[in-house]
Amino acid sequence: MKPRTADKIATTVIVALALLIVAILIGLLGYILVRGLGHISWDFLTSAPQKIRAGGGVGPQLFNSLFLLVLTLLITVPLGLGAGIFMAEYARPGRLTNFIRLIVEVLSSFPSIIVGLFGLLLIVNYFDLGFSLVSGALALTVFNLPLMVRITEQAFRAVPKQQKEAGFALGLSKWKIVTSVLLPVALPTIITGTILSAGRVFGEAAALMFTAGMSSPRLDFSNWNPLSPSSPLNPFRPAETLAVHIWKVNSEGLAPDAAEIAAGASAVLVITVLIFNLAARFFGRYIYRKLTASKRMN
Amino acid sequence: MSVKPKKTRLEKHHIEDLIGRSYMSLCVLLLVVIIVSMVYFVASKGLANFFSGKVSLSEFFGGTKWAPDAETPSYGALPFISGSFLVTLLAALIASPLSICAALFMTEIVPSWGKKLLQPVIELLSGIPSVVYGFVGLSVIVPFLRDTFPGQGIGVFAGALVLSVMILPTITSVAADALAALPQNLKESSFALGATRWQTISRVILPTTFPAIMTGVVLGMARAFGEALAVQMVIGNAPFVPKSLFESASTLTSVITLSMGNTTMGSTHNNALWSMALVLMLMTFLFVLVVRMLERRNKI
Amino acid sequence: MQFKKKSWIMALALTSVVALSACGNNGGNNAATNNTGNNTAANNTQNSSAELSGSILASGSTALQPLVEQVAERFMETNTGVDIQVQGGGSGTGLTQVAEKQVDIGNSDVFAEEKLKDDDAEKAAALVDHQVAVVAIAAVSHPDAGVDSLTKQQLVDIFTGKIKNWSEVGGADQAIQIINRPASSGTRATFETFALGTKTEDLQGSIQEDSSGTVKKMIGETPGAIGYLALSYLDDSVKTLNYDGVEPSVDNVISGDYPVWAYQHMYTNGEPTGAVKAFLDYFLTDEVQTTDVVELGYIPASQMQVSRDVEGNVTTK
Numbered sequence: 001m002k003p004r005t006a007d008k009i010a011t012t013v014i015v016a017l018a019l020l021i022v023a024i025l026i027g028l029l030g031y032i033l034v035r036g037l038g039h040i041s042w043d044f045l046t047s048a049p050q051k052i053r054a055g056g057g058v059g060p061q062l063f064n065s066l067f068l069l070v071l072t073l074l075i076t077v078p079l080g081l082g083a084g085i086f087m088a089e090y091a092r093p094g095r096l097t098n099f100i101r102l103i104v105e106v107l108s109s110f111p112s113i114i115v116g117l118f119g120l121l122l123i124v125n126y127f128d129l130g131f132s133l134v135s136g137a138l139a140l141t142v143f144n145l146p147l148m149v150r151i152t153e154q155a156f157r158a159v160p161k162q163q164k165e166a167g168f169a170l171g172l173s174k175w176k177i178v179t180s181v182l183l184p185v186a187l188p189t190i191i192t193g194t195i196l197s198a199g200r201v202f203g204e205a206a207a208l209m210f211t212a213g214m215s216s217p218r219l220d221f222s223n224w225n226p227l228s229p230s231s232p233l234n235p236f237r238p239a240e241t242l243a244v245h246i247w248k249v250n251s252e253g254l255a256p257d258a259a260e261i262a263a264g265a266s267a268v269l270v271i272t273v274l275i276f277n278l279a280a281r282f283f284g285r286y287i288y289r290k291l292t293a294s295k296r297m298n
Numbered sequence: 299m300s301v302k303p304k305k306t307r308l309e310k311h312h313i314e315d316l317i318g319r320s321y322m323s324l325c326v327l328l329l330v331v332i333i334v335s336m337v338y339f340v341a342s343k344g345l346a347n348f349f350s351g352k353v354s355l356s357e358f359f360g361g362t363k364w365a366p367d368a369e370t371p372s373y374g375a376l377p378f379i380s381g382s383f384l385v386t387l388l389a390a391l392i393a394s395p396l397s398i399c400a401a402l403f404m405t406e407i408v409p410s411w412g413k414k415l416l417q418p419v420i421e422l423l424s425g426i427p428s429v430v431y432g433f434v435g436l437s438v439i440v441p442f443l444r445d446t447f448p449g450q451g452i453g454v455f456a457g458a459l460v461l462s463v464m465i466l467p468t469i470t471s472v473a474a475d476a477l478a479a480l481p482q483n484l485k486e487s488s489f490a491l492g493a494t495r496w497q498t499i500s501r502v503i504l505p506t507t508f509p510a511i512m513t514g515v516v517l518g519m520a521r522a523f524g525e526a527l528a529v530q531m532v533i534g535n536a537p538f539v540p541k542s543l544f545e546s547a548s549t550l551t552s553v554i555t556l557s558m559g560n561t562t563m564g565s566t567h568n569n570a571l572w573s574m575a576l577v578l579m580l581m582t583f584l585f586v587l588v589v590r591m592l593e594r595r596n597k598i
Numbered sequence: 599m600q601f602k603k604k605s606w607i608m609a610l611a612l613t614s615v616v617a618l619s620a621c622g623n624n625g626g627n628n629a630a631t632n633n634t635g636n637n638t639a640a641n642n643t644q645n646s647s648a649e650l651s652g653s654i655l656a657s658g659s660t661a662l663q664p665l666v667e668q669v670a671e672r673f674m675e676t677n678t679g680v681d682i683q684v685q686g687g688g689s690g691t692g693l694t695q696v697a698e699k700q701v702d703i704g705n706s707d708v709f710a711e712e713k714l715k716d717d718d719a720e721k722a723a724a725l726v727d728h729q730v731a732v733v734a735i736a737a738v739s740h741p742d743a744g745v746d747s748l749t750k751q752q753l754v755d756i757f758t759g760k761i762k763n764w765s766e767v768g769g770a771d772q773a774i775q776i777i778n779r780p781a782s783s784g785t786r787a788t789f790e791t792f793a794l795g796t797k798t799e800d801l802q803g804s805i806q807e808d809s810s811g812t813v814k815k816m817i818g819e820t821p822g823a824i825g826y827l828a829l830s831y832l833d834d835s836v837k838t839l840n841y842d843g844v845e846p847s848v849d850n851v852i853s854g855d856y857p858v859w860a861y862q863h864m865y866t867n868g869e870p871t872g873a874v875k876a877f878l879d880y881f882l883t884d885e886v887q888t889t890d891v892v893e894l895g896y897i898p899a900s901q902m903q904v905s906r907d908v909e910g911n912v913t914t915k
Contacts, residue, residue, distance in 0.1 A: 006496050007497070009496075010499070011407060014407055015403060018399055018400045018404075021416070021419060021420075021423075022416070024463060025422060028434060028463075031434060080325075081325075082321050082322040082325030083325035083329055086325065086326050087326070091326075100326055105590075106333065106582060107329065109520050109582055109586060110579070111526065111551065111582065113524065113526040113554060113555065114578055117340070117554070117575055118335075121343065125698075125700065130701075142332055146329070175318040175319075176311060178318070179318075196421070202427070203425070203428070205427065205428065205527055209555075210558070213685045214685065214687070215684055215685045238683060246429045246430070247527060250809075250812070251808070251809030266433055270430060277418070365781065366781050450775055450823075452805055452816075531812070534804075534805040534806065535780065535806035535807065536778075536803060537800050538802045538803070545803045546804060546805045546806070556782070557781070557808075558688070559688020559689075560688045560782035561690040561713070562690045562693050562713050563690075564717070565714075565715075567782065568690070
C-alpha cells in the first residue's frame with residue numbers, strides 16, 4: 001500500500017473513532033434527557049417520594065445529595081488543603097514523601113465499594129454512628145481527600161517560582177508566603193478541581209449504600225434545629241441520596257411509575273453534573289481574572 | 299514552647315509557622331492513618347476464614363464452585379476472580395483503541411479545534427454517575443445485544459461494553475497528555491524525512507509514548523476492576539466461569555453488592571465476601587504498582 | 599493504640615461536622631440517639647401510661663422496609679413524641695445489628711435461626727420474633743412461554759436443569775432461561791424450601807438478580823424466562839403460574855392451600871418495652887393489618903388460618 005493511501009485510511013479511521021466517542025456521549029445524554037426531562041417538574045424536584053402510588057418526587061433525595069456534598073467538602077477541603085500544601089511546599093523529596101504520594105495514589109484508586117464496606121465496618125458499626133449523613137460524608141472523605149491533596153499540590157506547584165522567591169526576598173516567613181502569596185495564585189485551579197471532584201461525590205452510590213443508608217425519614221423543612229431527628233439539617237439521620245435512590249427505585253420500586261422516576265432522577269443527576277462542570281469552568285476563569293486584575297492595580 | 303528554649307520571645311510569624319506546619323503534618327498523618335486502618339480492617343475480616351480453617355486458600359482461589367448455602371458449603375471464588383479479569387481486559391481492549399484515536403485526534407489530526415470538541419466530551423463522560431451507566435446499559439445495551447447476538451443480552455460482553463464507556467475518559471485524558479508532552483522536534487524531524495502523518499504516528503509517536511499510554515490503560519483497568527453497580531446490573535451474576543461472552547457471569551464486585559447485606563457479620567459466607575474485598579484491595583495495589591513502573595520507564 | 603488512632607480520626611471529623619451544625623455540645627447528645635432507644639425506651643416504661651416518647655431504630659430487609667416505613671409514619675402521626683427510623687441494608691445486616699444491639703428492631707424475611715447458625719446460634723436465641731406479615735411467592739414466566747401451571751416436580755426439574763425447553767412442559771418451543779436469586783437471598787430460600795422442597799445448585803448461564811424490580815423487568819423482557827416474585831410485584835408484564843394447579847392468590851395463602859409463603863419478621867433483642875413494644879403492638883392491630891399491610895401487597899399475619907414454625911411444620915390454627 002502506498003504510504004499516502006495508508007495515511008488517508010488511518011486518518012479516516014482516527015477521525016471516525018473520535019467522532020464515535022462524541023456520538024456515544026450525545027447518544028447517552030440524549031437518551032437520558034429525552035426519557036427523563038418530560039418527567040421533571042417543580043413538583044417532582046420538591047415533593048417526597050411515594051411508595052406505591054404514582055407521582056412521587058425526589059425532593060428529600062436531592063436535598064440529601066446537596067447536604068452530603070456540603071458536609072463532605074467541609075471535611076475534605078481543609079484537610080486536603082493542609083496535606084496538599086505540605087506535599088508541595090514542605091515535604092523534602094525522599095523516601096517518606098514518595099511513600100505518602102503512593103498512599104495518595106492508592107487511596108484515590110480504591111474501588112468505591114471497598115470504601116463503602118470499610119465505612120460499614122468501622123464508621124457505621126464500630127463507631128456506632130449508624131447509617132447516617134456523617135457516616136456517608138466520612139466514607140466519601142476517604143476518596144475525595146486524596147483527590148483534594150493532588151489538586152492542591154498540583155495547583156501550588158504550578159505557581160511560578162519567581163513569586164515565591166520574591167516573597168523570600170521580602171523576608172516573609174514561609175507560612176506568610178504560602179498563605180498570602182501562593183494560595184491566592186493557586187486558588188482558581190483549586191476551586192476548579194474541587195467543583196469537578198464534587199461532581200463525583202454527587203453521583204456516588206456504591207459507597208453510600210453501606211454508609212448513608214437507603215432510607216430517608218420524614219423531613220420537616222420548617223424545622224432547622226440540627227438536633228431534631230426530623231430536621232433536614234441533622235447530620236446524624238440516615239439519608240438516601242439521588243444516586244442511591246435511582247438504584248433503589250430501579251431495583252425495588254413498587255410505584256407504578258418507577259421507571260419514569262428513575263429516568264427523571266437520572267436526568268436530574270446528569271444535569272447537576274453538567275452544571276458543576278460549567279460552574280467549574282466559569283468560576284475558575286472569573287476568580288483568575290479577578291485576582292490577576294487586582295494584582296495589577298496594586 | 300520548649301521547642302526553642304534559647305529564644306525568650308517567639309515572634310508571631312514563628313508561632314504561625316509552627317501551627318501551620320503541625321496542622322499540615324496532621325493532615326498528612328491522617329492520610330496514613332486512613333490507609334493503615336483500611337488495610338487492617340479489610341485484611342482482618344478477609345483473612346478470618348483462612349485463619350479459622352473454615353475455608354482453605356486453595357479452595358478459595360482454586361475452587362470453581364460457589365455454594366455457600368448448600369449442605370456442604372463450598373467457597374470457590376475462581377468464577378468471580380476470573381469474571382473480574384475477563385470484563386476488565388475486554389473493556390480495556392474495546393476502550394483503548396477508541397481512546398488512543400481520540401487522543402490522536404485531539405493532538406495530531408486537528409490540534410486547532412479537536413481538543414475544544416473532545417475535552418468537554420471526555421469530562422462529561424467521566425462525570426456521569428455509574429448508576430446512570432448501569433441504568434442505560436440495562437435499558438439500551440442489553441436489549442440490543444439480546445436481539446443481535448445469541449444468548450440473553452445480559453452477560454460478560456454487556457458488562458465489558460458498559461465498562462469500556464466508563465473508562466474511555468481515563469485512558470483518553472492520560473494518552474492526550476502524553477501525546478501533548480512529546481517534544482515537537484521529534485515529529486518535525488520525521489516530517490522532514492518525508493514521512494506521512496500516519497507513518498509519523500505509527501513509527502515515531504506511538505512507540506515513544508507507549509509506556510505513557512499504557513499508564514492510562516492500566517488506570518482505566520483499575521477503575522473497571524473496582525466498578526460495582528453498573529456491572530452488577532448487566533452481567534447476570536451467575537457464579538460460574540462463563541463459556542461464552544454472552545453468558546451470565548459474576549465479578550468480585552457484583553457478588554459483594556448482591557450478598558453483603560443478606561449475610562450476617564461474622565458468618566463464613568460473609569467473611570468469604572470480605573476475602574473478595576481483600577482481593578480487590580490487593581489488585582488496587584498491584585495496579586498502582588504497575589502504573590508506577592510504567593511511569594518510571596517513561597521518565598528514562 | 600489502634601483504638602486511639604481511630605478515635606482520633608473521629609474526633610477530627612466530628613469537630614468539623616459539629617462546627618457546621620453550629621452547636622458545640624452536639625456530640626454527647628447524638629451518641630445517645632445513635633446508640634438507639636434501648637436506654638430511652640427503658641426510661642419510657644416508667645411513665646408509659648403517659649404519652650410515649652423516644653426513638654426507635656429499625657434496619658434490615660429491603661423487601662420489608664416500605665411496609666415498616668409506612669406503618670411508622672402512621673404511628674408517628676398519633677404518637678408525636680416517638681421518632682422511628684427505618685433503614686435497609688438487607689436481612690443479614692438487620693439481624694447482625696439487632697443481635698449487637700445497634701438497632702432496636704431487625705427486619706428479616708427469614709427466621710433468624712436460618713441466618714445466625716453455628717457459632718452465632720446463641721445470638722439467635724436471644725432474639726424475640728414478631729411476625730408482622732406474610733409474603734407469598736409465585737413462580738412467573740415470560741408471557742409467551744405458553745404454560746399456565748407447573749407441578750412441583752416440573753419446577754424442580756426446571757430449576758435443576760433437567761427440563762430445558764418449555765415444550766417439555768406443554769408450552770411453546772422455546773429454551774428456558776432461569777432468572778434466579780443469589781444464594782444469600784431470603785426469597786430464594788423461601789421458594790426452594792416450600793415450592794421445590796430442595797436446595798438447588800446454581801446452573802451455568804442462569805441469571806441472578808437480588809432485587810424484585812430487576813427480576814420482574816428481566817422476566818418480562820427475556821423470551822422463555824422463568825423466575826419467582828412476591829405477589830406484590832405481579833402485574834401484566836409477566837405471567838403468573840399456578841403451582842400444582844393452585845392459584846397463588848391471597849385467599850389460597852390464608853387458607854393454607856398455597857404453600858409458598860414466608861413470614862416477615864421484626865426481631866427485638868429480648869422482650870420489647872416502651873415505645874418499641876407499642877409500635878410492634880400497633881403493627882398487629884387490625885387497623886394496620888387490614889389497611890397498610892394489604893395495600894402494600896402483603897398478607898396480614900393475623901388472618902392466617904395456618905401457622906408455621908422454624909422447621910417448616912404447618913399447623914392449622
